[in-house]
Amino acid sequence: MRVAHLSDLHLGARAYPRREGGWNLRERDVASAVQNAFLAVIRLEPRVVILSGDLFDDPDPPSTAFLSLLRGLDTLRQGLPDVVVLAIAGGRDTPAVDVEPGPLAVLDALPGVEAAAGSPRSVHLESLGLHALLVPHRAARASPRPELRPDPSARWNLLVVRGMTADRAGEHDDALVIDPARWDWVAVGGDHAGGVPAPGVRVAGSLERVGVDPWKMQSDDTGFVMVDLEKGTSEFHSLPGRPVVDLAPVLVDPGDPAVGTRRLRELLEGLPGGIDGKLLRVRLQGDVIRADEAIEPGLLRAIRDRAAHVEIRLDAGVPQDPGEEIPRRSAPVGLAWSRHGKEGGTLALDTGIWALTAEAEADRVALATALARLDPSTGAAPAPGSGPPSGAFGFRWVGDPGNAGNAGRPSPRPLQTENAGSKADAGSDADAGSGQAPAPDRAALRAEWVELAGEVEAGSLEWVRDRQAAESRLESCRERAHELRARIRQLGEQGPRARCPTCRKPLGEAHPELMATLEDEWEAVVQDGTWWRRRREQLEDKPAGLREMEREVLRLQARLQARGVAGSGEPGAGGGRGSGVEREVNR
Structure with missing residues (x-):
């Protein structure tokens, strides 16, 4: 018994204003991901397909979202005429008013689709010996909590829910508690990153990097899960989505846009695959309130023309440690x-x-x-006119x-x-x-600032190169794994009649050996990809030592400005003469 588990489709999501072919760009991305997912599911031939919530991005979705879902379900029906679709509503497609059923109620009218929009629903598929309990978002949050009871007479008991396992319930007092031991499989929706929180439980994740901050999923794969109930195993099938790139912070000089422009251009030139068609986030670190104060407008225009979307974040002032508590004052x-x-x-x-x-x-x-x-x-x-x-x-x-x-x-x-x-x-x-500080003190302070700023720039470039190298290797592993998996699937379908990729003759008795070789290579690539993914996650944040040096550079810069050095060609003097570091080096 094979089951396909898809979740968090978010059809109708319109995150950014760019349009292509009359569609909102991100809405088109999501619709394409859903269609590609259904085509991939057809090739795997499951008996049941689960859609575990947030099929739509809004409880009142646009007509294009309905059209995309109906087109995908029709494609699925044509490829797998006997497949059964089990769907639940998530938080996004649940209306705030309890009496309204929401958009998923429409799916119940479709042949071969069983949907739960508000209350829990038990579905018995006698021909498959399967009982499925569907617990949508509204039921999972209702008080009192619904009773999650399997059917002892069924061969397979399947729970579809938006909740969490008992070992994590302590983190959320109002959580719906699940006991996986009572079920053959628990399909959970809600977490876009996916994962395996407990044996017999699988969070499918989303089909695209959706949400207000898709860059949080930069290192995460998107796709769906195939479950084998007889073996009690699951396999994740990744799907290509629109790439997202979160650049390393760029330390800028508010008085000289040429400095930030040069550093940003160096980052972009070293980016694997460039920025064309990608969701790009640029982080500028420095005392600026507008991007054009730190980056030349020409480069900003070029970036926006090439990338699918550009978000620019301004991080002013001294960087703060993630664990540093913001001081609060309790008394006037x-x-x-x-x-x-x-x-x-x-x-x-x-x-x-x-x-x-x-x-x-x-x-x-x-x-x-x-x-x-x-x-x-x-x-x-004071009163008007008073000075x-x-x-x-x-x-x-x-x-x-x-x-x-x-x-x-x-x-x-x-x-x-x-x-x-x-x-x-x-x-x-x-x-x-x-x-004003005495002249010798100012000179020593300036020398200290120049030396430390140079170390920060060198350390930042080294960190960026390591991070981009990890991203490049991870992407290479993903592409190679996709190629190998497609080749293995093709050879498995063709059997001994498959042709040798070199001589083009039927493989015959060599077929099992080639299959084993490709499987071994695929496993090795997956292991390498796992290592590079972890390496990429380790390099997500700047090293603590580098962050501390950056804070010290900004402190020294503030001291220089306060002591009047800024007026004599030091940081913050402006005038387009280059950063303090460059001016000091050129003396």
């Missing part, structure tokens, strides 16, 4: 201000998100002016701004500056308030 504090050394009042900072930034002298003046415009007692804006008071201002924290998560972090230093309309006393006080 205040900001006390003074003018000409005399206390003026306190501005209340209620519990919540707040930020005060003033490193450079011009920023301190702007912040002092903005704060001076507020009423000290209420924090309200800031004149005179020198000072600010200090009242309370403990770091009392909830900032232990061990430096507290914000007092901001001492002058109003834009007044002059500070000349002499040593002015030098002290300017934030």
